[in-house]
Amino acid sequence: MSEARFADLRTRVLSALVMVAVGLGAIWLGGHVFAVLAIALSGLMGWELYRMMVPDAPPARAEAHGVVAAILVAVFSYTWGGWVSVLGLLAAATLVAMRVPRDSGVFGAYLALILLAGHGLIALRWDYGLEWVFWLILIVIGSDVAGYFAGRILGGPKFWPKVSPKKTWSGTVAGWMTGAAIGAAFMPVLGAGPGLVALSVLLAFAGQMGDIAESAIKRRMGVKDSSDLIPGHGGVLDRFDAMIAVALVALLMANLGLLRAVAGAAG
Numbered sequence: 001m002s003e004a005r006f007a008d009l010r011t012r013v014l015s016a017l018v019m020v021a022v023g024l025g026a027i028w029l030g031g032h033v034f035a036v037l038a039i040a041l042s043g044l045m046g047w048e049l050y051r052m053m054v055p056d057a058p059p060a061r062a063e064a065h066g067v068v069a070a071i072l073v074a075v076f077s078y079t080w081g082g083w084v085s086v087l088g089l090l091a092a093a094t095l096v097a098m099r100v101p102r103d104s105g106v107f108g109a110y111l112a113l114i115l116l117a118g119h120g121l122i123a124l125r126w127d128y129g130l131e132w133v134f135w136l137i138l139i140v141i142g143s144d145v146a147g148y149f150a151g152r153i154l155g156g157p158k159f160w161p162k163v164s165p166k167k168t169w170s171g172t173v174a175g176w177m178t179g180a181a182i183g184a185a186f187m188p189v190l191g192a193g194p195g196l197v198a199l200s201v202l203l204a205f206a207g208q209m210g211d212i213a214e215s216a217i218k219r220r221m222g223v224k225d226s227s228d229l230i231p232g233h234g235g236v237l238d239r240f241d242a243m244i245a246v247a248l249v250a251l252l253m254a255n256l257g258l259l260r261a262v263a264g265a266a267g
Contacts, residue, residue, distance in 0.1 A: 034122070038121045039077070093112035120254075131189055
C-alpha cells in the first residue's frame with residue numbers, strides 16, 4: 001500500500017513538473033507559442049466538457065466539440081478582439097449548446113467560460129505582457145494553497161456545503177487575504193495603484209467560484225475527474241477550473257478599462 005501511494009506521488013509530481021515547464025516556457029515566449037497553448041487547452045477542455053455532460057454520445061462527437069472550441073478561440077483571438085470577440089464567443093457557445101440533448105443551459109454557460117477564458121489569456125499576454133499573466137497565475141495558485149491549508153488547519157463552517165462540502169469559510173477568507181497580499185506585492189512590478197489589491201481579491205474569489213462550478217458539474221454528472229488525460233491529476237478542467245474563471249474576469253476588466261485604470265493610478 002505504501003509503495004503504491006509513493007508510485008502515485010511520483011506520477012503526480014512528474015506530471016506537475018511537465019505542466020509547469022511547458023506553461024512557464026509558453027508564457028515566457030509569448031506570441032504565437034502562448035496562443036497555441038491556450039487554444040489547445042481550450043479545445044481539450046471543450047472535449048472534456050462534452051464527454052462529461054453527454055457520456056453516451058459517440059467519442060467522435062466529443063472530439064468534434066473540442067476541435068470547434070479550439071477553432072473558435074483561435075478565430076476570435078486572431079481577428080476582432082475586444083467586445084466583438086466576447087459577444088461572438090458568447091453567441092457561438094449558445095449555438096453549440098442548442099445541440100446538446102440535456103442540461104444545455106449548464107453546458108452553454110460553461111462552454112462560454114472556457115472559450116472566453118482561452119481568449120482572455122491570449123489577449124492579456126499580448127496586450128499587457130508577461131508580468132500581468134504571472135500576477136493572474138500566482139493569485140490562482142496562492143489562493144488555492146492558502147485556502148487548502150487554512151481549511152484543513154482551522155476548519156469551521158462550510159462555505160457552500162451543498163455544492164462543495166470540503167470548502168470552509170476559513171479557507172475562503174484565507175484565499176482572499178492571499179490574493180490581497182499578492183496584489184500588494186505586484187503593485188511595484190506592474191506599476192499599478194492600490195486598486196490592484198481589490199482586483200486581486202476579486203480574482204481570488206472568482207477562482208474559488210470556478211473551482212466550485214466545475215465540482216458542481218462533476219457532482220451532477222456523477223464523475224470524479226473530467227478525464228484521465230493528465231497522469232495523477234485527472235483532466236485539464238480539473239487543473240484549470242479556477243484559472244479559467246480568473247481569466248474570464250480579467251478579460252472583462254480589461255475590456256472595461258479597469259486594468260488600464262489601475263495601472264495608471266500609480267502615477
